Amino acid sequence: MTDRMLHLRPTHFVDSPIGRDGEVARLAGGLQWFAAYDVLEGSARRTVTIAEFDAVLGTSARARQLHAAITAPRAPLALGHRMLRFDQPGVAAILNITPDSFSDGGAHLGDAAAAAGAGFDLTVQGAALIDIGGESTRPGAPIVWEGDEIERVVPVIERLAKGGALVSIDTRKAAVMEAALAAGAAIVNDVSALLWDDRALDVVARAGCPVILMHSPDPAKGPHGGNGYANVLTDVFDWLEARIAAVVAGGVERSRILVDPGIGFGKTLQENLALLNGLALFHGLGCPIMLGASRKRLIGALSNEAPAGERLGGSVALALKGAEAGVQLMRVHDVAETVQALRVWRGCKDQALVGG
Incomplete structure (x- = not known):
């Protein structure tokens, strides 16, 4: 051994x-x-x-x-005049500027002012970060030309950043990363862990921005491939550990890396549940953890095939599961409800810490 x-x-x-x-x-x-x-x-x-x-x-x-x-404590990220803290669970709000995302596709497409307004509403509800995406990563979704993706997200990012919101760009394309960062985004969130686009690692390293590395089995081909796991928990850990080392070697500071185990990406229901039960293992990577389980298919599979819009209860349950495992950032659609649940959870923790 x-x-x-x-x-x-x-x-x-x-x-x-x-x-x-x-x-x-x-x-x-x-x-x-x-x-x-x-x-x-x-x-x-x-x-x-x-x-x-x-x-x-x-x-x-x-x-x-x-x-x-x-x-080891996770140091906060100082991003301009904003601070992203990791000493308690926070919420990253999903804002999709797409026609076809699995849960909210089309809700904000074509009206940058309305989309930005929705983003500001999410910050009022308690989101620490607005995660903006212009390409769906649902199974079978078509690849979006980078010019179209830029046209979708940049006007929204500009408005949000000028208004003081902290924004991340959810993309796997280097050109979109560059345009989004220039428009005011502070963080790159890549479902391919900087492996889909050959230029992506260099873009992030040169920008010096934080990056969220998500696991998927074969990110160079797409987020939903793969041939199974010997042990999904340790296999995903080892993959992320190796990817962190490669990204650090490529010029990104380790202190600016977050990780995401990729719930729903190339995993079966049983594998997703094993990852959720074992989330605390990923603290061994030494990086803040993002959990993206909101409205995912596994919730429907466990609740009589409830459609995406009827998975609030399961989404909140998984956010609390993450909090119990020490996850620092929950990526969610339902911000107000998740923030409320986490505040009640935090109240219980605070009372316990004073001995009651």
């Missing part, structure tokens, strides 16, 4: 660290504390408590590296 096959998933979460010195660790500088690790070594699994970590795993360089990454 090689050391690289070892993975650590935080488990045995507790409400408060009070009275548990040496028995619990803080998860990524956030609101969650945990008392043990699930130690995954190939197909073997065992539990090691935080209290016995040094004695049991202290000689493993891999274990020490993962533990350090899991427990």
